[in-house]
Amino acid sequence: MNDPAPEPIPQALAVPKAGRSLPLVWIVPAVALAIGVWLALSTWLERGPVIEIHFRTAEGLQAGKTRIKYKDVDVGHIGEISLATDLTGVVATAHLSKGAEKLLVEDTRFWVVRPRISGSTVSGLQTLLSGTYVAVDVGKSTQRRRLFVGLEQPPAFTTDVPGRQLTLRSEDIGSLDIGSPVYYRRLQVGQVAAYALEDNGKAVRVNIFINAPYDRFVSAASRFWHASGIDVALDAEGVRLKTESLVSLAIGGIAFATPLEEAEPAPITSDRVFELYRSQVAAFKSPDRIADSFALVFNQSVRGLQPGAPVDFRGIVVGEVAAIHTQYDPQSERISIPVEIRVYPERFTSRLLGGAPKSGRLGKDSLFIARLVERGMRAQLRTASLLTGQLYVAFDFFPDAPRARVDFAHSPPELPTTPSTLEDLQATLVSLANKLERVPLEQMGADFTRAMESIDALARRLDTELAPEARATLAEMRNTLSEATKTMGAASRTFNAAEKSLAPDSALFSELQDTARELARTAQSLRTLADYLERNPQALLRGKSTDGQ
Amino acid sequence: MNRAQLLACPECDLLQHDVPSPRPCKALCARCGAVLYQRGDGGLERTLALTVTALVLLALANAFPILTLELQGERTTATLGGAAAELWSQDMPLVALLVLFMALVMPLAELAALAYLLVPLRNGIRSPGFAEVFRLVQFASRWGAVEVFVLGALVSLVKLGHLADVEPGVALASYGALMLVMASIEASFDPRELWARLTPA
Amino acid sequence: MSAAAELGVLACGMCGLLSRAPAAPAAACPRCRARLAFRRPQSIAHGWAYLIAAMALYVPANTLPIMYTSSLFGSSGDTIMSGVLFLWDSGDWSLALVVFVASIVVPLAKMIALAALLASVQLGWRSRRAERARLYRLIESIGRWSMLDIFVVALLVALVQLTALAAVRAGPAAPAFGAVVVLTMAAAQSFDPRLIWDRERPRA
Numbered sequence: 001m002n003d004p005a006p007e008p009i010p011q012a013l014a015v016p017k018a019g020r021s022l023p024l025v026w027i028v029p030a031v032a033l034a035i036g037v038w039l040a041l042s043t044w045l046e047r048g049p050v051i052e053i054h055f056r057t058a059e060g061l062q063a064g065k066t067r068i069k070y071k072d073v074d075v076g077h078i079g080e081i082s083l084a085t086d087l088t089g090v091v092a093t094a095h096l097s098k099g100a101e102k103l104l105v106e107d108t109r110f111w112v113v114r115p116r117i118s119g120s121t122v123s124g125l126q127t128l129l130s131g132t133y134v135a136v137d138v139g140k141s142t143q144r145r146r147l148f149v150g151l152e153q154p155p156a157f158t159t160d161v162p163g164r165q166l167t168l169r170s171e172d173i174g175s176l177d178i179g180s181p182v183y184y185r186r187l188q189v190g191q192v193a194a195y196a197l198e199d200n201g202k203a204v205r206v207n208i209f210i211n212a213p214y215d216r217f218v219s220a221a222s223r224f225w226h227a228s229g230i231d232v233a234l235d236a237e238g239v240r241l242k243t244e245s246l247v248s249l250a251i252g253g254i255a256f257a258t259p260l261e262e263a264e265p266a267p268i269t270s271d272r273v274f275e276l277y278r279s280q281v282a283a284f285k286s287p288d289r290i291a292d293s294f295a296l297v298f299n300q301s302v303r304g305l306q307p308g309a310p311v312d313f314r315g316i317v318v319g320e321v322a323a324i325h326t327q328y329d330p331q332s333e334r335i336s337i338p339v340e341i342r343v344y345p346e347r348f349t350s351r352l353l354g355g356a357p358k359s360g361r362l363g364k365d366s367l368f369i370a371r372l373v374e375r376g377m378r379a380q381l382r383t384a385s386l387l388t389g390q391l392y393v394a395f396d397f398f399p400d401a402p403r404a405r406v407d408f409a410h411s412p413p414e415l416p417t418t419p420s421t422l423e424d425l426q427a428t429l430v431s432l433a434n435k436l437e438r439v440p441l442e443q444m445g446a447d448f449t450r451a452m453e454s455i456d457a458l459a460r461r462l463d464t465e466l467a468p469e470a471r472a473t474l475a476e477m478r479n480t481l482s483e484a485t486k487t488m489g490a491a492s493r494t495f496n497a498a499e500k501s502l503a504p505d506s507a508l509f510s511e512l513q514d515t516a517r518e519l520a521r522t523a524q525s526l527r528t529l530a531d532y533l534e535r536n537p538q539a540l541l542r543g544k545s546t547d548g549q
Numbered sequence: 550m551n552r553a554q555l556l557a558c559p560e561c562d563l564l565q566h567d568v569p570s571p572r573p574c575k576a577l578c579a580r581c582g583a584v585l586y587q588r589g590d591g592g593l594e595r596t597l598a599l600t601v602t603a604l605v606l607l608a609l610a611n612a613f614p615i616l617t618l619e620l621q622g623e624r625t626t627a628t629l630g631g632a633a634a635e636l637w638s639q640d641m642p643l644v645a646l647l648v649l650f651m652a653l654v655m656p657l658a659e660l661a662a663l664a665y666l667l668v669p670l671r672n673g674i675r676s677p678g679f680a681e682v683f684r685l686v687q688f689a690s691r692w693g694a695v696e697v698f699v700l701g702a703l704v705s706l707v708k709l710g711h712l713a714d715v716e717p718g719v720a721l722a723s724y725g726a727l728m729l730v731m732a733s734i735e736a737s738f739d740p741r742e743l744w745a746r747l748t749p750a
Numbered sequence: 751m752s753a754a755a756e757l758g759v760l761a762c763g764m765c766g767l768l769s770r771a772p773a774a775p776a777a778a779c780p781r782c783r784a785r786l787a788f789r790r791p792q793s794i795a796h797g798w799a800y801l802i803a804a805m806a807l808y809v810p811a812n813t814l815p816i817m818y819t820s821s822l823f824g825s826s827g828d829t830i831m832s833g834v835l836f837l838w839d840s841g842d843w844s845l846a847l848v849v850f851v852a853s854i855v856v857p858l859a860k861m862i863a864l865a866a867l868l869a870s871v872q873l874g875w876r877s878r879r880a881e882r883a884r885l886y887r888l889i890e891s892i893g894r895w896s897m898l899d900i901f902v903v904a905l906l907v908a909l910v911q912l913t914a915l916a917a918v919r920a921g922p923a924a925p926a927f928g929a930v931v932v933l934t935m936a937a938a939q940s941f942d943p944r945l946i947w948d949r950e951r952p953r954a
Binding site for chain 3: 555556557559560561562563564580581582583586615616618620621623625626627628631632633635636639641643644645647648651652680681683684687691692694697698700701702704705707708709711712715740741744
């Protein structure tokens with residue numbers, strides 16, 4: 001213990017005992033606590049909504065860092081990323097900034113912006129430098145939502161792009177892809193947004209989007225067709241090559257037009273599905289709304305007749321062969337071949353003097369058909385092509401035909417036929433001969449002769465004149481070269497003259513010199529910079545010595 | 550409290566008498582000039598108040614970011630814990646632990662232990678494990694490095710300020726205030742007074 | 751004037767209580783139960799051990815890079831010295847000076863001073879005791895400031911993680927330098943400054 005020092009014990013000082021009140025110094029921790037609480041409160045109040053977004057993969061997303069942007073404005077960040085409970089995807093918790101509640105409605109969409117190259121679009125390359133981010137497209141609904149499923153691809157169009165979405169139905173997708181253009185009068189007015197196979201697998205539904213203001217050119221009567229690739233038509237006018245654009249050659253496209261004959265364009269209902277035709281021609285074929293079925297019994301071979309073969313009336317296609325059956329009549333022990341045809345009365349009666357039959361149907365209006373048959377209308381098999389032996393059904397009036405009646409008892413009604421005869425064959429040959437006659441053979445021959453003559457002349461020229469021609473051409477080339485040389489000499493003389501006129505000590509000359517030196521210096525410093533950067537990559541961030549940043 | 554006592558200088562071992570003097574005062578060794586003890590104005594009360602303040606500041610300093618960096622639209626923030634975690638994830642566990650130890654664990658231990666001792670003492674109660682906790686206070690006060698950390702943050706602020714937008718955060722101000730408060734704690738805390746309170750004369 | 755040890759009085763390093771040394775070799779403070787000894791046990795031996803270890807690690811701490819900066823254009827390493835030079839080149843002279851002093855001068859000075867102190871005590875010098883005492887006080891107080899560079903690296907590593915644009919990683923010099931700081935602080939703590947004033951040569 002202590003060695004007590006010898007000293008008088010002093011009198012203790014009586015100090016009044018401190019009261020229960022807190023001394024002043026406690027203000028300091030009180031203030032610190034108050035600041036802390038205020039900071040905590042303000043941080044908590046500034047927190048925005050927290051939502052969950054489901055993605056299939058977390059590729060490119062970093063917990064706590066990846067930003068969420070709307071129209072390139074930062075509106076939040078991704079907080080935590082975890083696997084979904086059923087392990088089919090990931091759940092990203094997004095912390096949005098205050099005031100972002102109005103973004104979170106029913107049809108708002110989220111997607112990850114990464115570098116993407118597809119079909120016709122290259123997008124998101126800036127994220128190579130700045131890091132991937134999540135983009136938002138705010139929907140128009142008023143219903144709030146907290147749980148979202150993120151898109152795997154950026155949407156073809158955002159809800160704030162004005163325009164109209166339409167659904168088309170096509171036999172197959174052709175060469176279309178997402179982003180394939182939609183043309184109107186060869187102008188791109190929209191694009192393919194999505195496509196999917198119908199549930200029954202029989203057709204493909206294509207969603208397209210037409211930008212405003214072009215969407216007003218679409219009406220219920222508009223026709224859509226595949227505008228991909230090249231449309232080649234070979235007919236009397238020659239070869240016709242049609243293509244919408246080089247883009248559509250590569251990635252396919254759709255074109256549309258509204259037929260002029262349509263009187264008042266009907267408004268498009270929301271569930272309207274447009275048919276996507278194979279070609280423009282197919283699109284503008286008037287649809288056959290009404291078809292009448294008839295049966296024809298031929299007593300001759302129908303070899304060469306196929307379902308789909310045309311039914312013709314004096315050269316106009318009025319229908320087609322639907323099916324070919326064989327029928328055995330046990331009573332008469334005869335085998336007959338009923339051919340079922342479909343006739344489109346509208347083609348028959350597209351311009352009917354005195355007005356169309358009230359119902360538009362021939363079959364029902366038995367009087368009309370019966371009268372035609374009375375006048376001698378019969379069906380006959382004719383050869384469409386001597387080469388292939390294809391047959392088609394022709395209706396025509398045969399005044400000499402034996403009397404017959406339309407058999408309305410059968411269903412479909414049976415029309416009388418008349419056999420193809422030798423005369424018919426003769427008629428065919430005659431018509432062939434007529435056709436041949438119509439071909440301007442002499443003209444062709446004369447043309448051919450002329451062509452041969454000119455070829456001959458060309459060949460002669462090749463023999464005799466080309467060599468000297470070639471020589472002449474070569475000489476000409478040489479002349480041209482010497483001319484060029486002369487021109488260059490003249491040019492250099494001009495330069496020299498200019499040089500002479502530019503005195504070395506003239507202001508212009510020295511300016512030129514200065515500029516040249518400046519350029520050289522710049523090039524040099526660029527090279528130095530490049531070298532420097534190669535050696536010190538961090539310098540790009542930190543800047544060079546004296547300039548800082 | 551200010552009884553004449555014998556003291557041994559911790560640096561030269563000289564035995565000497567203590568001279569009672571009014572607060573605030575500092576006693577130096579007669580031979581080598583080492584500080585024998587310091588006594589501040591408010592006594593243990595003030596020490597406790599400052600300790601509580603320091604604990605609040607330490608909590609704030611770790612709840613908010615120290616610095617915020619923004620470059621090309623990308624933003625990162627740094628807290629002490631985050632820095633240690635990043636170092637740990639870069640295979641530098643020793644450095645991470647060292648940073649945490651000297652900038653957070655030791656100051657926290659010192660403040661918490663001091664509060665543990667002083668709060669019951671206000672009512673005259675001796676907390677269990679008093680001696681061990683007291684030794685912890687002495688040990689922690691030697692190893693805490695809050696002021697170095699503040700300077701380090703300032704250096705980083707300037708270094709990064711060249712290439713990006715760097716902003717000091719709430720935690721930096723909090724650490725700065727903590728630095729000052731802990732310095733005044735050191736100036737005002739007299740362990741002899743602590744022991745003297747325990748064993749009333 | 752006599753030292754407490756000469757009189758057989760033990761002074762507690764923790765709470766300052768003076769107590770009479772018992773006959774037993776080990777003693778504890780009656781007030782705070784800290785271990786008591788006349789002089790810090792194995793002070794010189796431990797001191798040299800920590801000091802030599804610190805010196806050994808000081809070389810890699812300064813030659814190896816303490817920080818790697820990588821960007822789109824490549825990666826480069828910075829040693830402590832090159833970091834100081836960078837600050838100097840950027841025009842931040844004051845900061846360059848601060849980092850230079852804290853990270854290069856202070857550890858070196860500490861190591862040299864401690865070596866001198868340990869040697870002086872071992873050789874039994876009597877002169878300049880007051881100066882040596884002041885030197886020791888200085889070493890003890892500035893020891894922690896060498897941690898500056900480590901804290902800077904820690905904050906830079908935490909902040910500059912911008913994936914493509916720039917990223918900072920701690921280099922192998924970081925743990926080496928951290929160890930140097932800890933070892934020199936341990937060496938200073940294990941050195942008993944009272945040995946400077948002892949009239950006799952220390953036993954250990």
